[in-house]
Amino acid sequence: MAVEILMPGLGLSISEGTVERWLKKEGDRVEKGELLAVILTEKVTLDLPAEASGILLRIIYPAGSKVKVGEIIAIIGDAGESLGSDLKAEHPSLPSSIHPSSTPLSFQDRGDLKISPLAIRIASEHGVDPREVAAEFPGKKIGKDQVLAFLETRKRAGKAPSTPLSPPAQPEDEVRLLRGPMRAMAEHMARSAQTAARVTTMAEVDMAEMVKLRLALKEKFQKEYQVNLTFVPFVMKAMVEGVKEFPILNASLRGEEIILHRQVNIGIAVDTGESLLVPAVRDVATKTIVDLSGEISQLSSKAREGKLSLADIQGGTITLTNAGVYGALLATPLIHQPQSAILWMGKVMDTPVARExxxxxxPMMYLCLSYDHRIVMGAQAIRFLQAVKKNLENPYPLLV
Structure with a gap:
C-alpha cells in the first residue's frame, strides 16, 4: 500500500517550503524514521524523515521545487508496486506539470546545479532560469550550447522568454543563484513590504540609568551565571510592559481575524552572515533578566551554527532587532509577517541634550517601531513606544 509523503506543517506563519535536496533516490529502500530530504523554509532548514518503510517509488517534486504545506512530495510503497497511469487519479493533489513516469534529475538529487559562468550569463541576459535549462539536460553540465539549444526550443514552441534582467552580468562579474536561505529571506521581505501597511515611529531614550545598572551587574552575571549582560533582555521586558497596556502590538492579522496573543513571544533577529533568522523567546513575561540573557545567547549561537529546530522559530508574536551592535542609529524595519509590529534598537551613543x-x-538610543497600520492605530503605537521608553529610563523594576 503506497504511503504519501507530505510537505509537513511548518508553523502558523509558514505556508510552503522548498525541497532543498533529496537524500534518497527513486528505487532506494528506506526505513521508517530514516531521513529522506532536506526542506528549506524562510526561517530554518529541516530534515524530513520517512513515515514508513519501503521503496521510494516516486519523487513528485525534485530538488529546488517550492511546495505548499500538505502537498504530496513523494510516495513510498512495496517493491514492484506500480503506480503507472493511475498515479494522478489516486493522488489528485499532484501537480499537473509532473508526469508520473518522469525521471528525477541527477543534479537535482545532489542539490547542486552544474553550470558554467558563461551559461549563467547567457541565461541571465535572456531572462531564463538556469534550472529550467538543466531540467532539459538531466545529468549534464550546462554550458553555452545547452542554453542556446534551450532558447531555440522555446522559440520554436512560441514561448517567449521573460523580460531580460537589466543590466546583464558582465564577464568579470560574479553571478550567484538566489537560492537557499537568501531566496527565502528575499521572498519573505518582499511579501512583508507588499502586505503590511507599514508605518514607522521613533523615540529617543535616555539610557543613563540603564548603562549604570548594566555596569553594576555585568561582572556578577558573568561570574555567577556565565552570561554576557546586554541591553537586549531589558528591552524585551520593557516591551512586555508596553504590551500589557496595548495588546494590539502583540497581535497577528490572518485573513479577516485579528488574533490577540496572550503570551508575549519575542522573536530576536539574528544575522548569520548568510541570512536573517528569527528564533523566538517564549513567554518573556515569566522570565527573569538572567533567564532571558541565557536563552538569547543559546538561540543566537544555534542560529549561527545552523542548528535551530522548528520549535525554535515557531510562535513569535512580536520581533526585536538590535542593529545598534553594528553602530546603526535609525531604521524603518520590515514587519515579520504575520505579526503586527517589530521594534528596532539602535546604538547607545553619547549625545548632547538639553536638561533643565x-x-x-x-547616553542616548533611538527605538524605531514599525507597525501594521491595518490593525494598529498611530496613537496606540506611539503610546506603546513611550511605555517602552519609560521602563528603560527607569529599569530597576524590570529586574523583579
Whole structure:
C-alpha cells in the first residue's frame, strides 16, 4: 500500500517550503524514521524523515521545487508496486506539470546545479532560469550550447522568454543563484513590504540609568551565571510592559481575524552572515533578566551554527532587532509577517541634550517601531513606544 509523503506543517506563519535536496533516490529502500530530504523554509532548514518503510517509488517534486504545506512530495510503497497511469487519479493533489513516469534529475538529487559562468550569463541576459535549462539536460553540465539549444526550443514552441534582467552580468562579474536561505529571506521581505501597511515611529531614550545598572551587574552575571549582560533582555521586558497596556502590538492579522496573543513571544533577529533568522523567546513575561540573557545567547549561537529546530522559530508574536551592535542609529524595519509590529534598537551613543536648561552629554538610543497600520492605530503605537521608553529610563523594576 503506497504511503504519501507530505510537505509537513511548518508553523502558523509558514505556508510552503522548498525541497532543498533529496537524500534518497527513486528505487532506494528506506526505513521508517530514516531521513529522506532536506526542506528549506524562510526561517530554518529541516530534515524530513520517512513515515514508513519501503521503496521510494516516486519523487513528485525534485530538488529546488517550492511546495505548499500538505502537498504530496513523494510516495513510498512495496517493491514492484506500480503506480503507472493511475498515479494522478489516486493522488489528485499532484501537480499537473509532473508526469508520473518522469525521471528525477541527477543534479537535482545532489542539490547542486552544474553550470558554467558563461551559461549563467547567457541565461541571465535572456531572462531564463538556469534550472529550467538543466531540467532539459538531466545529468549534464550546462554550458553555452545547452542554453542556446534551450532558447531555440522555446522559440520554436512560441514561448517567449521573460523580460531580460537589466543590466546583464558582465564577464568579470560574479553571478550567484538566489537560492537557499537568501531566496527565502528575499521572498519573505518582499511579501512583508507588499502586505503590511507599514508605518514607522521613533523615540529617543535616555539610557543613563540603564548603562549604570548594566555596569553594576555585568561582572556578577558573568561570574555567577556565565552570561554576557546586554541591553537586549531589558528591552524585551520593557516591551512586555508596553504590551500589557496595548495588546494590539502583540497581535497577528490572518485573513479577516485579528488574533490577540496572550503570551508575549519575542522573536530576536539574528544575522548569520548568510541570512536573517528569527528564533523566538517564549513567554518573556515569566522570565527573569538572567533567564532571558541565557536563552538569547543559546538561540543566537544555534542560529549561527545552523542548528535551530522548528520549535525554535515557531510562535513569535512580536520581533526585536538590535542593529545598534553594528553602530546603526535609525531604521524603518520590515514587519515579520504575520505579526503586527517589530521594534528596532539602535546604538547607545553619547549625545548632547538639553536638561533643565543646560546642555549635557547623555547616553542616548533611538527605538524605531514599525507597525501594521491595518490593525494598529498611530496613537496606540506611539503610546506603546513611550511605555517602552519609560521602563528603560527607569529599569530597576524590570529586574523583579
Amino acid at each position: 536648561g543646560q546642555v549635557v552629554i547623555r
